[in-house]
Amino acid sequence: MxxxxxxxxxxxxxxxxxxxxxxxxxxxxxxxxxxxxxxxxxxxxxxxxxxxxxxxxxxxxxxxxxxxxxxxxxxxxxxxxxxxxxxxxxxxxxxxxxxxxxxxxxxxxxxxxxxxxxxxxxxxxxxxxxxxxxxxxxxxxxxxxxxxxxxxxxxxxxxxxxxxxxxxxxxxxxxxxxxxxxxxxxxxGRDETGEPHAPATADPLDQQAVSWCFALEHRPGEDHVVDRPDSYDHWRTTTAPFWPGPQLSLTDVVPITLEERTWTLMGADREAGQHFDLWQFRRILAREQFAPGAFASDLTVVNWPQIDYWEAPLLGVGAEARQQALQASRDLSLSFLHWLQTEAPRPDGGTGYPGLRLRPDATGTADGLAKTPYIRExxxxxxxxxxxxxxxxxxxxxxxxxxxxxxxxxxxxxxxxxxxxxxxxxxxxxxxxxxxxxxxxxxxxxxxxxxxxxxxxxxxxxxxxxxxxxxxxxxxxxxxxxxxxxxxxxxxxxxxxxxxxxxxxxxxxxxxxxxxxxxxxxxxxxxxxxxxx
Missing domain, CATH: 3.50.50.60 (FAD/NAD(P)-binding domain)
Incomplete structure (x- = not known):
């Protein structure tokens, strides 16, 4: 050694x-x-x-x-x-x-x-x-x-x-x-720290969601639909008690007020006073900043509430359970991408954005997902x-x-x-x-x-x-x-x-x-x- x-x-x-x-x-x-x-x-x-x-x-x-x-x-x-x-x-x-x-x-x-x-x-x-x-x-x-x-x-x-x-x-x-x-x-627990927003008693398995992020571009008219993950139906139908519906949706909650909201995926005009859309949220390359024709698309990172994985913790569990949770987080992200490409509602009344394309070069990976999940805790x-x-x-x-x-x-x-x-x-x-x-x-x-x-x-x-x-x-x-x-x-x-x-x-x-x-x-x-x- x-x-x-x-x-x-x-x-x-x-x-x-x-x-x-x-x-x-x-x-x-x-x-x-x-x-x-x-x-x-x-x-x-x-x-x-x-x-x-x-x-x-x-x-x-x-x-x-x-x-x-x-x-x-x-x-x-x-x-x-x-x-x-x-x-x-x-x-x-x-x-x-x-x-x-x-x-x-x-x-x-x-x-x-x-x-x-x-x-x-x-x-x-x-x-x-x-x-x-x-x-x-x-x-x-x-x-x-x-x-x-x-x-x-x-x-x-x-x-x-x-x-x-x-x-x-x-x-x-x-x-x-x-x-x-x-x-x-x-x-x-609040009984230990006195913090107003802590739970009444300690819970070691109360841990923040992790998110397995990925980078996307949009090429209208092209088909870049990924394979449907085996767990797709689970994420398409399962609703957490605190969430307004399944995560394969553009509907979530406002973090501060917990009011239900529905996002626009792309096309919001902020200069006209419209709320920003998901595409703009964590956009990492905006075509308008570069010479005309230099890039075919913006580039954005999907780190949105829809891919927060909260079903199982990573800490205080065995190695096998941790790996299962990490795999489930990956599956959620890929399921959400497949849903965006095939079922997400469009303003024209249609469904799906098949032109959404993973950019593995942006994340430095073969599959297009980030190298590691986003760990918050x-x-x-x-x-x-x-x-x-x-x-x-x-x-x-x-x-x-x-x-x-x-x-x-x-x-x-x-x-x-x-x-x-x-x-x-x-x-x-x-x-x-x-x-x-x-x-x-x-x-x-x-x-x-x-x-x-x-x-x-x-x-x-x-x-x-x-x-x-x-x-x-x-x-x-x-x-x-x-x-x-x-x-x-x-x-x-x-x-x-x-x-x-x-x-x-x-x-x-x-x-x-x-x-x-x-x-x-x-x-x-x-x-x-x-x-x-």
Missing amino acids: AEIRSEILVVGGGLGGVAAALTAARLGRTVVLTEPTNWLGGQLTAQAVPPDEHPWIEGPACPPGYADLRRRVRDYYRRNYPLTTAAAQDPRLDPGLGVVSRMCHEPRVAAAVIEEMLAPWRASGALTVLTGHEPVAAHTEGDRIEAVTLADRRDGRRVTVHASYVADATELGDLLELAGVEHVIGAE SRRIKAEFTVLEQHVGVEARPQGAGSEIFPDTVGLGSYRIDLHPSTAGRTYIDIDSYPFQIPLGALIPVRMDNLLPANKNIGTTHITNGCYRLHPVEWAIGEAVGALVGFCLDRALPPRKVRSDQAQLADYQRLLSQTLGIRLAWPEAVRTRADER
Whole structure:
């Protein structure tokens, strides 16, 4: 078995993992970064989810590395695509003009940009990247992880990485289970946390739906209908108690009010005041941004409520049950696509859009589905400090108070508390939150000394995970973790000592703010304002 030694091991190459690895390398540390797929970037790339961002993302509150990523994405399009003159000159170029973000773009472009960002550190030897590798064992001694063994998904070969610090940036918090790190899954109870929107008692199997996304273009007059999945009739007829009908439909509910609504698939005129259609929702390439004739169709990502898979959880079940749930999620997505192509109602009175065509090149796969499902909820560490709804939720805070001010802040984020329907038969929880800080205490496990979370696995609850799980927040968490490890190695201190010692904490926060340019506090006028998407 091969062995590698490094100062830092980051397991998981999503946005948090990339940010942690990049930040640590910039601080002069040697890093090994691993990723189970062949694309770094997690939800932005392998999961094919255009960025979910807040209104202030173009300003100084944006994590500096994430701002660099966004600038590079825009420059990639300017260098390589036949943009219109107006689009090329727009400092806030949005290739897809999608509704969900101020900059929707193709997953493969983000993957290329991330490779570009990491290139000098890989060339210098400071950063080693192992794609196609997933953790299979964690080797612990007392309250430390001494090494992690990873298996190459392509040939089964194993490599053990020894490191002074380990960051778990996996999508499901895999190392927490492998290393016996104290953690939580599912929903905490209101009797434990006091959160107004928590269930009365804990339910570990109450977990947010996952979604297996895919990319589509539309070629009218052509026939690209996919095979009818074996489970098609199940999804065509089954109705969850909290849903207005089967998921193979254009009818769902408004997440905030839970009122029933029916979508238009395409053709809505936003300039005429019409509500946007599903096609525009997560569109990643808009033909109007490019030279006439350059593209035959827009390109959109289907990450819509109709493909939310809520029938079974992924955590707290055996490996076989997890694989069955993942397969069912894939089947739901393909069933919905087949329904769109064959049965979806059209404005002209007909049914079906056979010209909808999968774009496997956009997702980097053979079948057109994303490389991995969109994971909204992970195992979460039992942390020195847990962020509750009472710290960030508008309803749970005193009127006009804004979010809690954390003395140990290490970064910023903002998003609504947005929980999708769950495997416990619960519908949306979509409520206002204030722009918030990321407290250092939420990054420190109650026991382990050298394991840090760098994804959606920090010390939040099921409820507050709903606003700490989005793209820029995940990056901010990774930046803080990469900087913390560099700081701890420089001073031979454990992370919990940095938090408990006011002088050390102040020095670490100066590293974040002055050296790395990370904002640690919102302007008061923003902190006290409910988030607007």
